[in-house]
Amino acid sequence: MNNMIEIRWHGRGGQGAKTAALLLADAAFVVGKYVQGFPEYGPERMGAPITAYNRISDERCSVHSNIYYPDYVAVVDESLLESVDVSKGLKEEGAIVINSCKEPEELRPMLKGYKGRIYTIDAAGISKAILGKSFPNTPMLAAMVKITGVIEEQAFIDQMQKSYEHKFAHKPQVIDGNMQVLRRSMEEVKG
Amino acid sequence: MAIHERLSGNEAIALCLKQINPDVMCAFPITPSTEIPQYFSNYVSDGLVDTEFVAVESEHSAMSGCIGAEAAGARCVTATSSCGLALMWEMLYVAASMRLPITLACVNRALSGPININNDHSDSMGARDSGWIQIYAENNQEAYDHMCCAMRIGENPEVMLPVMICQDGFITSHAIENIELLEDDVVKKYVGEYKPEQYLLKHENPVAAGPYDIQPYYMEHKYQQAVAMKQSYDVIRKVFKEFGEISGRSYDLIEEYRMEDAETAIVIIGSSAGTAKAAIDEMRSEGRKAGLVKIRVFRPFPAEDIAKALSGCKAVAVMDKADSFNAQTGPVYAETCAALFGKENAPKMINYIYGLGGRDVSTGTIKEVFAALDEIVTTGVTGETYRHIGVRGL
Amino acid sequence: MVLKYTPAAEINEQSKWYEMSPGGMICEPGTSRLTKTGEWRTTTPVFIADKCKHCLLCVPVCPDGAIRVKDGKRGEFDLEYCKGCGICYKVCPFDAIEFGGDK
Numbered sequence: 146m147n148n149m150i151e152i153r154w155h156g157r158g159g160q161g162a163k164t165a166a167l168l169l170a171d172a173a174f175v176v177g178k179y180v181q182g183f184p185e186y187g188p189e190r191m192g193a194p195i196t197a198y199n200r201i202s203d204e205r206c207s208v209h210s211n212i213y214y215p216d217y218v219a220v221v222d223e224s225l226l227e228s229v230d231v232s233k234g235l236k237e238e239g240a241i242v243i244n245s246c247k248e249p250e251e252l253r254p255m256l257k258g259y260k261g262r263i264y265t266i267d268a269a270g271i272s273k274a275i276l277g278k279s280f281p282n283t284p285m286l287a288a289m290v291k292i293t294g295v296i297e298e299q300a301f302i303d304q305m306q307k308s309y310e311h312k313f314a315h316k317p318q319v320i321d322g323n324m325q326v327l328r329r330s331m332e333e334v335k336g
Numbered sequence: 337m338a339i340h341e342r343l344s345g346n347e348a349i350a351l352c353l354k355q356i357n358p359d360v361m362c363a364f365p366i367t368p369s370t371e372i373p374q375y376f377s378n379y380v381s382d383g384l385v386d387t388e389f390v391a392v393e394s395e396h397s398a399m400s401g402c403i404g405a406e407a408a409g410a411r412c413v414t415a416t417s418s419c420g421l422a423l424m425w426e427m428l429y430v431a432a433s434m435r436l437p438i439t440l441a442c443v444n445r446a447l448s449g450p451i452n453i454n455n456d457h458s459d460s461m462g463a464r465d466s467g468w469i470q471i472y473a474e475n476n477q478e479a480y481d482h483m484c485c486a487m488r489i490g491e492n493p494e495v496m497l498p499v500m501i502c503q504d505g506f507i508t509s510h511a512i513e514n515i516e517l518l519e520d521d522v523v524k525k526y527v528g529e530y531k532p533e534q535y536l537l538k539h540e541n542p543v544a545a546g547p548y549d550i551q552p553y554y555m556e557h558k559y560q561q562a563v564a565m566k567q568s569y570d571v572i573r574k575v576f577k578e579f580g581e582i583s584g585r586s587y588d589l590i591e592e593y594r595m596e597d598a599e600t601a602i603v604i605i606g607s608s609a610g611t612a613k614a615a616i617d618e619m620r621s622e623g624r625k626a627g628l629v630k631i632r633v634f635r636p637f638p639a640e641d642i643a644k645a646l647s648g649c650k651a652v653a654v655m656d657k658a659d660s661f662n663a664q665t666g667p668v669y670a671e672t673c674a675a676l677f678g679k680e681n682a683p684k685m686i687n688y689i690y691g692l693g694g695r696d697v698s699t700g701t702i703k704e705v706f707a708a709l710d711e712i713v714t715t716g717v718t719g720e721t722y723r724h725i726g727v728r729g730l
Numbered sequence: 731m732v733l734k735y736t737p738a739a740e741i742n743e744q745s746k747w748y749e750m751s752p753g754g755m756i757c758e759p760g761t762s763r764l765t766k767t768g769e770w771r772t773t774t775p776v777f778i779a780d781k782c783k784h785c786l787l788c789v790p791v792c793p794d795g796a797i798r799v800k801d802g803k804r805g806e807f808d809l810e811y812c813k814g815c816g817i818c819y820k821v822c823p824f825d826a827i828e829f830g831g832d833k
Contacts, residue, residue, distance in 0.1 A: 167512055170342060170512045171342060171512070174342040174512075174514060179513075179514050180342060180512065180513065180514060181511055181512065181513050182511065182512040183506070183507070183510060183511035183512065184506075184510065186368070186453065186454065186506045186510065186694075187453075187454075188453075205513075205514065206614075207474075207475075207610035207611065207613045207614050208610060208611045208614045208698075208699060209474075209475070209504075209507050209508070209511070209607040209608065209610050209611050209697075210611050210696050210697055210698040210699065210701075211696045211698070213698065213700075433753060433754075434753040434754075434755075435752045435753035435755075436753075493732040494731065494732055496752060496753075533735060534735050534755055534757050541757070541758060541759075542758075542759040543755055543756060543757045543758070543759075544755070544756040544759075544761075545753065545755050545756075546753070546754070547754050547755075547756055549754050552743040553741075553743075553750065553754065556745070556746070556747035556750050557747075557750065557752075557753065557754050559747045560733060560747055560748075560750070560752055560753075563731075563747075564752075567731070
C-alpha cells in the first residue's frame with residue numbers, strides 16, 4: 146500500500162507504550178490519516194515486555210496482523226535491548242528510537258547487526274525534569290512524530306494541546322508541563 | 337452526514353448501543369468484551385440513555401435476565417466472550433426457543449482450555465446450533481453497522497430470533513481504526529421501537545412464556561424455529577439493503593472479493609478476511625487468479641450463495657478459527673462442503689484450522705494457503721483435507 | 731409467514747406446526763381450566779362438613795384449586811379438578827377429609 150508507515154512499539158507493562166501508540170493513531174487521525182493503533186495483548190503484568198503497533202496511511206488498511214517488517218521501532222525502555230530483539234525485521238531505510246541518555250552509536254552493538262538509523266532521547270530525564278516523574282511515553286511519542294514525519298509537527302502540537310485540554314479538564318495545571326515535554330523532546334531527540 | 341471518528345470495536349459497539357438506547361442491559365464482565373458494558377454503564381450513569389442496567393452475578397444470569405426482560409416486552413442487550421458465552425449456553429437455547437430477539441455483542445475469544453484470552457471463534461462456533469442468528473464483522477466499521485441492523489432482523493415478525501453480533505477479540509475489539517458513524521437520530525429512526533404482539537407485561541392480556549413442552553408439541557415448536565431461520569435469509573438481505581440506503585454501506589450474507597475469475601479461493605470469517613484481501617491483492621499483481629469469500633452471516637448458513645460464489649474455482653481452502661475435534665473438519669468446512677455437495681464442477685476442497693488462541697495471521701499465512709491450493713491445481717491431488725497452519729513441527 | 735398467537739383452547743395434539751403459538755407462548759390467562767384433572771382420579775376425597783373448622787389449611791396445598799372457598803368458608807370439592815392426590819387429607823388436623831373410597 147502506498148505511503149503506509151508501520152511502527153512497532155516496545156515497552157514494559159505500565160510505561161504507557163500502548164497509550165503512546167493509541168495517541169499517535171489519534172493524532173494522525175485528526176490530521177486526516179487512516180490509522181490503526183493496537184497492542185498485542187497477553188497476561189497484563191507490570192514490567193513485562195509488551196508490544197504495540199501503528200499503521201498509518203492515506204487509505205484504509207485491511208491487514209489485521211501484527212507488524213513483522215516495521216518502518217520504525219520505538220523502544221520505551223532501554224533495558225529491553227538486552228532481552229528483546231527490538232530491531233527484528235526493521236527496514237534498513239527506517240529508524241529506531243530508543244529511550245536512553247546514551248549516544249545512538251553506543252547502542253548499535255546491542256542491535257544485532259542492524260545497519261539503519263538510530264536515535265536516542267532521554268525520555269525519562271526530560272519527563273523527570275519537567276513533570277517531576279518518569280512518564281517516558283510522552284517524550285517517546287513526540288520523538289516518533291519528529292523522526293517518522295508521519296504528522297506535520299505543528300499540527301501534532303496543536304492536536305495534543307486539544308487532547309490534553311480534554312483529558313486533563315479536571316487538572317489543567319499538568320497541561321503546560323506535558324506540552325513542554327513534547328516540544329523539548331522534539332528538539333532533543335538525536336541521531 | 338457521516339461522522340468520521342476513530343474507535344475501537346468495543347467503543348463502536350457501546351456507542352451504537354447508546355444510539356439505540358435499549359430498555360435493558362444485563363451483563364457480566366469478561367475479557368475482551370468487558371469494555372462494552374463498562375462504557376455503556378457510564379452512559380447510564382451520565383443519563384445519556386434510559387436503559388435499566390442490571391449488573392448480574394454471572395453470564396448465566398445475564399442471559400436469564402435478558403430472557404425475562406425481553407419476554408416482559410423490553411428490548412434487551414448483553415455482551416460477552418469465551419467462557420462467559422459458555423456459561424450462557426443453556427439460556428442461549430431458551431432465548432431462541434422462546435423466540436426472544438435479544439441482541440448479544442460477542443467479542444470472540446478462545447474457549448478454554450488451556451486458558452487463553454485471545455481471539456479465535458471457538459466460543460460462538462460452539463454456540464452455532466443454539467438457534468441464534470450469527471453475524472461476523474471484519475473490522476470496527478462492520479461491527480458497528482451490524483449492530484445497527486441486529487434488532488431490525490431479530491425483531492422482524494417473520495424471524496423473532498436472538499442475534500449475535502460477533503467481532504474478533506482484541507484484533508478488532510481493542511484496535512483503534514477509522515470509522516464512519518451515523519447520527520444518533522438516524523440510528524434511532526432506523527432501528528425503531530420494539531413492539532412485540534404479546535409480552536408478559538401486557539396488562540390487558542396476561543400471557544405465560546416458556547412453558548413445559550410435551551412430546552405432542554415440542555417438535556412443532558422446533559420446526560417453527562427452523563422455518564424462522566429460513567425466513568431470516570430474506571429479512572437479513574432486506575435489512576442490509578435498507579441500511580445501505582441510509583449509510584452508503586451495503587452488505588450481503590457473504591462478501592466476494594476478486595472472485596469474478598478466481599481459480600483458487602479461500603472461505604474465511606472475521607478480521608483475517610481483511611488480511612487475506614491484502615494478500616490476494618499482492619498475488620493478483622503477480623498474475624495469480626486468487627479470490628476470497630467472506631462469510632458475514634454464518635447463521636443462517638448462506639449455502640446457496642457460497643456454492644454459487646465458488647462454482648468456477650478449481651481449488652478452495654476453507655479457513656476455520658475453531659476446531660470441531662471430530663478428527664475430520666472444522667465447522668465452516670463441514671458446512672461449506674455440505675453446501676457444495678452434489679453440485680456440478682465443485683472445486684477440490686481443503687480445510688485449514690488457523691489462528692487459534694490469538695495465533696497471528698499475516699499475509700504470509702494466507703499466501704501459504706494459496707501455495708497449497710496451487711499445488712493441488714497443478715498436481716490434481718487433494719491430499720489430506722484436515723490441515724492446520726501455524727503449528728510448529730508440521 | 732408470520733406465526734399467529736392462537737388461544738390455548740384451539741391448540742390440541744392434532745394442531746399443525748403453523749397453527750401453534752410461537753415459542754409455545756400461552757397467550758391468554760386462566761388456561762388451567764381447560765385441563766380437567768378430575769379425570770385422572772383413582773381415589774376420591776370426601777369432605778365431612780361437620781368436622782371442618784374452616785382453618786383453610788387444605789386450600790393452598792391443593793395442586794389444582796379443587797377446594798372452593800366462599801366468604802371465608804371451605805366448600806365442597808370441585809371434583810372436575812380433583813386428581814385424587816390426597817394431600818388435603820394428609821394436611822387436615824381435624825379429620826374432616828376422608829380418603830380411600832373409590833372414584
